[in-house]
Amino acid sequence: MIKAGVIVAWLLLWQLTAAIVDSEFLFPSPISVIKRLSELAVTADFWKAAAYSLGRISLGCAGGIIVGTLFGALTAFSKPLYEFFSPLLVTVKTTPVASFIILLLVWVKRSGIPIVIAFLMVVPILWSNVAEGLRNADRQLLEAAKIFRFTRMQKIKGVYIPSVRPSFTAGCTTAIGFSWKAGIAAEILAIPPDTVGYNLYYAKINLEYDDLFAWTAAVIAMSFLLEKAVVKILKK
Amino acid sequence: MPITLKNITKSYGDRKILDNISLEIPDEGIFGIFGPSGSGKTTLLRILCGLEVPDSGEIENGKSFSVVFQEDRLMPSMTALGNVAAVCDEKKAAEWLKKVGLGESFNKFPHELSGGMSRRVAIARALAFDADVLILDEPFKGLETELKESITELICEYAQKKPVILVTHDEELKKLASKSVKIMLSE
Numbered sequence: 001m002i003k004a005g006v007i008v009a010w011l012l013l014w015q016l017t018a019a020i021v022d023s024e025f026l027f028p029s030p031i032s033v034i035k036r037l038s039e040l041a042v043t044a045d046f047w048k049a050a051a052y053s054l055g056r057i058s059l060g061c062a063g064g065i066i067v068g069t070l071f072g073a074l075t076a077f078s079k080p081l082y083e084f085f086s087p088l089l090v091t092v093k094t095t096p097v098a099s100f101i102i103l104l105l106v107w108v109k110r111s112g113i114p115i116v117i118a119f120l121m122v123v124p125i126l127w128s129n130v131a132e133g134l135r136n137a138d139r140q141l142l143e144a145a146k147i148f149r150f151t152r153m154q155k156i157k158g159v160y161i162p163s164v165r166p167s168f169t170a171g172c173t174t175a176i177g178f179s180w181k182a183g184i185a186a187e188i189l190a191i192p193p194d195t196v197g198y199n200l201y202y203a204k205i206n207l208e209y210d211d212l213f214a215w216t217a218a219v220i221a222m223s224f225l226l227e228k229a230v231v232k233i234l235k236k
Numbered sequence: 237m238p239i240t241l242k243n244i245t246k247s248y249g250d251r252k253i254l255d256n257i258s259l260e261i262p263d264e265g266i267f268g269i270f271g272p273s274g275s276g277k278t279t280l281l282r283i284l285c286g287l288e289v290p291d292s293g294e295i296e297n298g299k300s301f302s303v304v305f306q307e308d309r310l311m312p313s314m315t316a317l318g319n320v321a322a323v324c325d326e327k328k329a330a331e332w333l334k335k336v337g338l339g340e341s342f343n344k345f346p347h348e349l350s351g352g353m354s355r356r357v358a359i360a361r362a363l364a365f366d367a368d369v370l371i372l373d374e375p376f377k378g379l380e381t382e383l384k385e386s387i388t389e390l391i392c393e394y395a396q397k398k399p400v401i402l403v404t405h406d407e408e409l410k411k412l413a414s415k416s417v418k419i420m421l422s423e
Contacts, residue, residue: 143287144309147301148323148365158311158322 064122072130129171268413
């Protein structure tokens with residue numbers, strides 16, 4: 001109820017700002033954006049673009065979650081491995097997304113760029129979170145596991161999974177947001193056809209700002225729904 | 237064979253916890269280790285069961301231990317039954333849980349149990365684990381008063397078969413020890 005009230009308050013603020021700017025061209029009102037979004041939503045092209053973007057970015061994100069988790073688990077307890085891989089982790093973390101996108105334009109097919117970019121954004125997040133979660137495993141529980149001679153599987157299930165779960169969930173939530181932002185940015189620069197980024201790019205070129213806002217709203221909605229779905233699955 | 241500790245010394249930083257402790261723990265009955273808070277009783281237990289390494293001294297040991305820690309240390313992702321069954325077979329785990337009065341709480345997770353119930357799961361787990369020696373570090377901490385008697389009976393029953401090492405401030409529980417040692421605060 002409070003959340004709905006907050007959303008309504010922000011929509012009203014947006015409407016008020018649009019009324020002050022008084023130019024649907026420069027700053028469309030929420031009503032015209034919703035209207036445009038509902039027009040787009042009945043076209044097959046909209047759903048095709050949404051599905052392609054959702055599919056590609058989710059693929060990269062899922063790959064990043066798997067690889068990041070594996071690297072996090074591998075390097076959590078091995079200092080030499082951590083030292084070996086940490087330059088790679090720092091490089092991926094600090095390199096601007098735009099640099100990666102420009103490099104990938106040379107190396108990868110345009111349609112594959114959002115996948116690789118989403119993957120690259122997600123790997124370091126999960127890597128750090130999983131490694132930290134594992135390193136912070138409850139020492140008292142580990143001692144109990146040692147005394148009661150737990151098997152490796154019992155230790156993983158009883159100590160490590162509960163320990164890593166909160167940071168893994170937080171990592172996934174952050175990763176989904178980042179992969180969407182970076183993935184859409186990659187689509188805008190690489191312009192693979194029939195994607196959300198492609199439509200955003202042409203909305204900008206053609207100065208169709210209501211389209212720009214409508215596609216952005218669609219991106220926010222997809223990212224939000226994906227994040228909610230993943231969190232729900234992880235909480236089970 | 238008794239457990240023998242010779243000239244055990246342990247410090248944490250500048251603070252000396254155990255200073256040249258020597259003792260022999262018999263391999264039958266209940267052996268009490270008593271002393272004021274901070275005198276190093278828990279540290280001594282941790283050295284005994286291999287969770288700490290002494291700075292110097294010798295231990296003639298080679299035994300396996302089951303422990304009721306001061307904290308319950310239950311696995312949060314496992315049910316009460318799961319926690320006990322992690323150290324023995326499920327049938328035996330269920331029997332021990334019934335013995336400590338938790339026959340109705342097999343499927344409850346630690347966060348669903350009261351402090352006293354969690355304590356009883358920890359006790360059931362330690363009693364169910366097939367070790368040479370049982371270590372009890374403040375076993376009645378957080379336990380419901382009305383249940384102390386029945387748990388004491390279980391401990392006595394256990395002590396007839398295997399040696400028990402007991403650390404406690406509980407005056408009633410101290411009386412169970414057939415032999416004991418008092419550790420004083422290090423200077």
